[in-house]
Amino acid sequence: MSVTQTAGQHRTETTASAAARIMEHCDELGTHSSMEGGIERVYLSPEHAEVDALAAGWMTEAGLRTWRDASGSRIGRLEGECPGLPALILGSHLDTVPDAGRYDGPLGVLLAIEVARRIAASDRRLPFALETYAFHEEEGVRFGATLLCSRALAGTWTDDLWELRDADGVSLAEAFGTFGLDPARIQDAARRHQDDGPKGVVGYLEAHIEQGSLLEEADLPLGVVTSIAGARRFEITVTGEARHAGGTPYSRRKDALVGASEIVVEIERIGKERDVIATVGQMSVEPGGVNVVPGTAVFSLDLRAETDQRRDDAWQLIRAALDEMATRRGLGVDINQIHEARSVTCAPQLMRAVETGIQQATGTTAEPMRIWSRAGHDAMAVAEMCDIAMMFIRCHDGISHAPDESVLTDDVAVALDAYEAAVWALADQYQN
Known part of the structure; x- marks a missing residue:
């Protein structure tokens, strides 16, 4: 078992052991559910609070400063070469559909945390801050509106959302108050691409299972997303x-x-x-x-x-x-x-960084497979605010939104190396 070398930093932990930890954390998140015999976690629920606490602990262990934003997202931040720089955001979601699998969303969150852990342990600093986002409302299960937390980040939250009600008649505004959030502060969650300070954003990367079978059919662990449907x-x-x-x-x-x-x-x-x-x-x-x-x-x-x-x-x-x-x-x-x-096109320079990361992690100069995403993702909402790109990870038989959702630990290991390498590639682009 080889020791990973990235950006000249000697690793004291193998990629395989980090990937195993990610898989264990996916299993642990799967035990927090409102559904008997299956997985279901919805926005502003007790299960939201439970997995948010887990994510906060994992981010802290990775060396990040962590807090919850005005929409309920969990954020971890690693400063760059100096404090207060704009951030590159790595994100995905922790909420689920009813009777869900363990990897749609959570895998991307956990990969982001592990990338941040590695960079925090590196002897090299990034020319921007690095932030990990765990969104808690992507699927739209409870209130019927999708991408709520990523819309809050992008500043596209609208007042009509407050009147949405769940199956029990509870309004979104009421659920906010019960959870301990203040509806009047929702705009505090918004970030600005043009801001040069700590509220600024350099770009957004998301790692996600493919939710399709193209990578498996091509016998490839990873692919680059070109656009989102x-x-x-x-x-x-x-x-x-x-x-x-x-x-x-x-x-x-x-x-x-x-x-x-x-x-x-x-x-x-x-x-x-x-x-x-x-x-x-x-x-x-x-x-x-x-x-x-x-x-x-x-x-x-x-x-x-x-x-x-x-x-x-x-x-x-x-x-x-x-x-x-x-x-x-x-x-x-x-x-x-x-x-x-509307469809969203991934930014060419961010796609190039993801491609570079995949090539380094897989040890090939071949161009990675390019795939347009048939499913929606948080990146769609974030694209209203900044450039985005995505990396897909092979999932067995393309099964998603179901208990049989499955990924290989070896693919997670390759994805971790590729994700980190993509961040360093962006750092090189940023400095040049």
Whole structure:
């Protein structure tokens, strides 16, 4: 087992043992859950407080000064060549979806802490400060709005968010107060890319499991993210006429479910043809009787693509198919867009640093695999404030948001070396 050499610093700890510690901490985080027999952690919950305390302890052990910001994120800071410099942020999230895996989010947080631990132990100082962010609201499970903590960091939090309510009717503002946060101070969480002082930000890097199978299919541990998909989500209602199934011939039927089903198949065809991600994940039917022609069908559509133009072009085709179907079948269609996020392109200079890190860690001069992210990440929100880049880590069979989510300890070790090397590469860019 070799000892890692980075920036000329002799390591007293092997990369393998550091990777093992990361995996152990992922397991420990997985024991903090509101769900019996599975993992679920949501924003401003007791479990949020529990894992926040763990992250604070790990950051302190790594040699970082740590505090909680006005949104509830946990931050650790390592000063650079002199105190008060703008910071390079390494971040990800600790909240989960229901019945989650152990690595979506937490792996990125723990890799960031380990990178900071190594740099703190180095005999070389960075030309900027280094900060680790553990966001606690990325998934949007409790209040239905995603990326809340990273939006607070970027300064894009809006007042209408305070009225959001969870399944128990608790508003976001009320949950803030119960947790010990002050809604009036939310803007204190915001940072500025242009600021030369300690509130300033040099850039943002995020390490994350791929949540896809491209790296595994190519037998590669790591990849470079080129962009993050722009998404639009819709609730589509098809309205027909509910009638007794036995007494209504086909020629007289206005079956909302048959019309909606026709469109679902068309959505899949358009998605494949246009190389976009088009998913119908929910559908409900009324009245719902076994012997009643459905009068209403309501379904969701999640539409994502590498570029906003490609996504929007696919939507125009889907919209045309909806209109044609409704006219032909005598049905009504109502479309409600419930979410839109623009695609985000990673900054070339930060991508180059990540590529350099991967090449150094894997011992190859070959260009790392480039992947556009089909899933959303905190980096999307942070991109409103500063340049961003991401590194993907292979996950088995692309499984994520599920208990079978799995990564290799050896891949985590390579990712740790690559992540640290990327930071040093950015330091060289910054000084030049």
